[in-house]
Amino acid sequence: MKLNTNYDKLQNSYLFVEIANRVKKYTAENPAADIIRLGIGDVTRPLAPCVVEAGLKAMSEMGKAETFRGYSPDSQGYDFLRNAISAYYASFGVKVGAEEVHVSDGAKSDCGNIVDMFDADNTVLIPDPVYPVYFDSNIMSGRKVIFCDATEENDFAPLPDDNTDCDIIYLCSPNNPTGSAYTFAQLKKWVDFANARGAIIIYDAAYEAFVTDPDVPRSIFAVDGARTCAVELCSFSKTAGFTGTRCGYTVVPNELCGGRLAKMWARRQSTKFNGTSYIQQRMAEAAYSEEGIKQNLENIRAYQKNAKLISDTFAEMGIYHTGGKNSPYIWLKCNGDSWDFFDKLLTQANVVGTPGSGFGKNGEGFFRLTAFNTYEKTEEAMRRIKKVLS
Numbered sequence: 001m002k003l004n005t006n007y008d009k010l011q012n013s014y015l016f017v018e019i020a021n022r023v024k025k026y027t028a029e030n031p032a033a034d035i036i037r038l039g040i041g042d043v044t045r046p047l048a049p050c051v052v053e054a055g056l057k058a059m060s061e062m063g064k065a066e067t068f069r070g071y072s073p074d075s076q077g078y079d080f081l082r083n084a085i086s087a088y089y090a091s092f093g094v095k096v097g098a099e100e101v102h103v104s105d106g107a108k109s110d111c112g113n114i115v116d117m118f119d120a121d122n123t124v125l126i127p128d129p130v131y132p133v134y135f136d137s138n139i140m141s142g143r144k145v146i147f148c149d150a151t152e153e154n155d156f157a158p159l160p161d162d163n164t165d166c167d168i169i170y171l172c173s174p175n176n177p178t179g180s181a182y183t184f185a186q187l188k189k190w191v192d193f194a195n196a197r198g199a200i201i202i203y204d205a206a207y208e209a210f211v212t213d214p215d216v217p218r219s220i221f222a223v224d225g226a227r228t229c230a231v232e233l234c235s236f237s238k239t240a241g242f243t244g245t246r247c248g249y250t251v252v253p254n255e256l257c258g259g260r261l262a263k264m265w266a267r268r269q270s271t272k273f274n275g276t277s278y279i280q281q282r283m284a285e286a287a288y289s290e291e292g293i294k295q296n297l298e299n300i301r302a303y304q305k306n307a308k309l310i311s312d313t314f315a316e317m318g319i320y321h322t323g324g325k326n327s328p329y330i331w332l333k334c335n336g337d338s339w340d341f342f343d344k345l346l347t348q349a350n351v352v353g354t355p356g357s358g359f360g361k362n363g364e365g366f367f368r369l370t371a372f373n374t375y376e377k378t379e380e381a382m383r384r385i386k387k388v389l390s
């Protein structure tokens, strides 16, 4: 037996462990410290009432012989949910057929699994800084990864370079960790670049619900030409607070790779995945109902209000940052070592954020704050940070 030695090439994923250790040590030494957490990208507001109601109803169906359900008939997802997702896209003017939607237990699983579709002999282009799953999942399967630099010079929204040779491109917009978001015109450049090379874009739209700017597409399929070069990963996690509930989906257009990719993905999923639970799918359906969208928007608006407050605070201090608009993340310049900045905020302001260096080499000198807390705590955190930095 030989182990997959590609795993030896992975860096230890110590970022959030190290953050937790530093916070634990500090609070042990300073038990009275009132710590405000603006670090981890997890939602804090409860599920929308109509989602809870749908979950309870589905659970009660499972408790009656006449309505009990076992394995779902199709690992691609129940029709009711795939139709709801198709209607959701239509609500912002994007045409996606229900048969093109593949329901899963979250975007992270799809992101990690989609690499199965591609030969090991492909070059993968990944922006730096990056959501680490794109990089790690390709290293695990032995692929060559190259980076495109997201920096202050391009406002952390890098564009394609015609001299770059690549087959698979990962894009995330609105972006985690930088909060930057591509405009229609910028995304069109990537779509044209991919189509010209026969490359594929794996587009992560997990934060699409945060888009407010009319110039910023909520889906890559809002861009002409994307259906021949892109798959889109999306999630109920940030749109509807499903981080603990688990439901996501991938859209594979019918025409991509002459229809082969959709067939391959369905084949892969039906072999290695037995579908997302009926209860979760009913909850997800409710999240994309008219009432659900309205109720979830209240949560999104609350996070957006926090994001604006954080962004306004740094603008007022004259500190360069991206995000805050179209995104729950604010990516700010901290000048110097991002772990030193972490320690400074932790010990002097009792605020926890995430050092940018944990997301790639271009993250050094930057720091991520998130809007996933209450307005009152965010306000207090900004008051303390202003005091420490001015």
Ligand code: PLP
Binding pocket: 041, 105, 106, 107, 108, 109, 111, 131, 172, 176, 204, 206, 234, 235, 236, 237, 242, 243, 247, 248
């Ligand atoms: N994609 C991005 C860019 C994310 O930031 C996250 C979660 O933080 C995910 C995907 C994971 O989504 P899910 O909870 O659906 O697995």
